[in-house]
Amino acid sequence: MKLLTLNFLTCAIKTCKGSPASFPLHPRDSELEIIETDINLPFLKNILPRLTWDAVRTISTELGLPELPATAPTREDLVEPSSTSEDDAEEVPTQVAKDLHRLLLETCVKEGKLVCGCCEHEYQVKEGVANFLLPGHLV
Amino acid sequence: MSRPEDILPPDLFYNDSESRKYTTSSRIQRIQSDMTHRALDMLDLTSPSMILDVGCGSGLSGEILSASDEDGTPGGPHVWIGFDISASMLGVALEKEVEGDLFLADAGQGVPFRAGTFDAAISISAIQWLCNAETSEDSPAGRLSRFFNGLYASLRRGGRAVCQFYPKNDEQKQMVSSAAVKAGFGAGLLEDDPGTKNAKTYLVLTVGGGDTDGDITGVVRGMDGVDVQDSRRRGRDRHGKDVKGSKAWILRKKEQQESRGKVVKATSKYTGRKRRIQW
Numbered sequence: 001m002k003l004l005t006l007n008f009l010t011c012a013i014k015t016c017k018g019s020p021a022s023f024p025l026h027p028r029d030s031e032l033e034i035i036e037t038d039i040n041l042p043f044l045k046n047i048l049p050r051l052t053w054d055a056v057r058t059i060s061t062e063l064g065l066p067e068l069p070a071t072a073p074t075r076e077d078l079v080e081p082s083s084t085s086e087d088d089a090e091e092v093p094t095q096v097a098k099d100l101h102r103l104l105l106e107t108c109v110k111e112g113k114l115v116c117g118c119c120e121h122e123y124q125v126k127e128g129v130a131n132f133l134l135p136g137h138l139v
Numbered sequence: 140m141s142r143p144e145d146i147l148p149p150d151l152f153y154n155d156s157e158s159r160k161y162t163t164s165s166r167i168q169r170i171q172s173d174m175t176h177r178a179l180d181m182l183d184l185t186s187p188s189m190i191l192d193v194g195c196g197s198g199l200s201g202e203i204l205s206a207s208d209e210d211g212t213p214g215g216p217h218v219w220i221g222f223d224i225s226a227s228m229l230g231v232a233l234e235k236e237v238e239g240d241l242f243l244a245d246a247g248q249g250v251p252f253r254a255g256t257f258d259a260a261i262s263i264s265a266i267q268w269l270c271n272a273e274t275s276e277d278s279p280a281g282r283l284s285r286f287f288n289g290l291y292a293s294l295r296r297g298g299r300a301v302c303q304f305y306p307k308n309d310e311q312k313q314m315v316s317s318a319a320v321k322a323g324f325g326a327g328l329l330e331d332d333p334g335t336k337n338a339k340t341y342l343v344l345t346v347g348g349g350d351t352d353g354d355i356t357g358v359v360r361g362m363d364g365v366d367v368q369d370s371r372r373r374g375r376d377r378h379g380k381d382v383k384g385s386k387a388w389i390l391r392k393k394e395q396q397e398s399r400g401k402v403v404k405a406t407s408k409y410t411g412r413k414r415r416i417q418w
Binding site for chain 2: 001002004005008009010011012014023037040042043046047050052105127128129130131132133134136139
């Protein structure tokens, strides 16, 4: 499961709805892997304002990844300022965009569990697939 | 037409052999890809977006979402998150190494994502399964309402969702679309090949706000061969009651009288029908 998905996932249990602690889910005993994909700059630009940067930082610290800057990059940071005057030239991703792509779209949680900060419910992750099936009384 | 949802719950019906059969059948693959393309046309995405695939199964539609613009996916390649209740189906998807993130989850239990996560949602041949409840503590209406409420919250303002499903009868169609309307969506049904064995029903849902063009009538504007039938409030007055003198009103009154033990004339095809203009 991509770290990007973790930035949107909340606890599924009814009583946790609306509780600020139910997001983000905290990864525990997790095993990471890198699955390389092509960089998709328009998508990064599209998703950037929707990210909760604090949650990205918390999760990456919990996973033992290098420290991230305190403020989120802006859309301008993602595109290399082009020196040529041609407007229709392909936009070139900067190092910031490449790092962001690496972190959000290529770094995946392979095994482990996700724990809700509110109810301590554990969601198992196996082979990158998280189990969000709940017993009837928690729905 | 076979109705697998009447046989077993989805997590048991789609076991290893059934999932493999479903995924390898070239006929099903073709139908699924046609329907996915049709749904993508209605979503009208222009740039790579975040998409939720409800009931993604083995990722047949996900593969299309991950394809690039040149390969026929408008606005692609999109990033998608899929969930399905059948572990076997997800197993097949893992073997195929699909690009989206997969979840083992029941759509009838809600959609566990932050508000405004997705640009769009797609669901191919899945939500008819929500019309069945497997335990006594659950009900189809409850499952549908949890699903649509969750979906409504997780879509961004101005987002769209297209759900293709196989309704068993008109009642089920009504139940699904009214659950969506109750959750806040602007809902409409689009039917391809109506009245044939190959009828396909698409529930087109829009979230207000943003830059969308109204409800389904805005979605299908400019599409070829689409007849719009607007049945909102037809034959009903402001309070949702039948208009006095209409056929529905006459039938209701007759039933009322009959239940009181009065003698009522039999209902025929002529009941409540307009007289010819020459009369």
